[in-house]
Amino acid sequence: MITLEHVSKWYQSFQVLKDCSTEVAKGEVVVVCGPSGSGKSTLIKCVNGLEPFQEGSISVADVAVGDRKTDLPKLRARIGMVFQHFELFPHLTVMANLVLAQVKVLGRGRAESEQRGMKLLERVGLREHAAKFPGQLSGGQQQRVAIARALAMDPIAMLFDERPRRWTPR
């Protein structure tokens, strides 16, 4: 599903990624470990094209990420991502965070999107917080909203960019 072949990336003269290769099959869970600053976030951001890389190739579901002709927004819509700092949209309610991209990117109806959103909020145990703003939630709750937001797009793969100590298992 996700294939990385000899990926290298430089920030000016500093090399962050050195010849990274791996393969992730459908349904497989892969954890990338390493000390801070070792390029875990950079690697994960290369996978959905948020960061450019100079050498090698990455493909997701047989779509080449580094290819100039690739419709990156279309590809990213199919890959769920949870950021280190969650990056919920602070000016939108929790529900609006979940609904926005479903409506504007996937072209789903509003009612259907809200239904999907509610279902996911229920799954992460935040149903009663739908009308709140992200700033009114705790860190752990925000993370669950971020996961729900990514899942709402029915992604083919999920990327998590975070330190594991924030996990509140559910």
Added chain:
Amino acid sequence: MFSNFDFDVIIRSLPYLFYDGMTFTLTLTALATAGGVVWGTLLALMRLSGMPPLSLPAAGYVNLMRSVPLVLMIFWFYFLVPFIGQWVTGASRPIQVGAFASSLVTFTLFEAAYFCEIMRAGIQSIPRGQVAAAQALGMNYVQTMGYIVLPQAFRNMVPVLLTQTIILFQDTSLVYVLSITDFLGAASKVAQRDGRLVEMYLFAALVYFIISFAASLLVRRLQSRIAIIR
């Protein structure tokens, strides 16, 4: 001290001052703000685009507008726009646009430079991660800007934008150079006609002060109400 002053002249000219004068001043302020914010936001996006063909002209425009006195711009446009109109339409005479249209265009273009810098600061205040999050959800540039970045930038910048509007409200009095009857123009005309300069100009200053001061108090109250919960 005020014994030989005639404050009755103010009462007599109130309808003229407010119905003719203030209406014009407020209309010009509102329209120029609306136009200036839209054009200013576009300029800000151009400046931040990272593409020299867009960012350099925008930067040049803003710097030019900010380094020329407003009165000069008002004059320039009033005399120049008819000729541009003639050149564009190919007419045989300069196109008369009228003092109102001319001053509206001037203020919109002039204020856009200031609104641009405000919006630029507002856009830059939005964390990079917000853009990344929007992109990760599959949003394109227009969607990212329209739904995520600009709404937050506007919310953060509303106090500054409104403060700039208050400055614009005061600046509109400069249209007197085109002998337009804005609020100050109306006061000035009555003052000259009745020979009551001190009374009229005192009153005009008082009205500008009250409106501007009340507006800035309002901005301060609004500031806390619209702030994004973090």
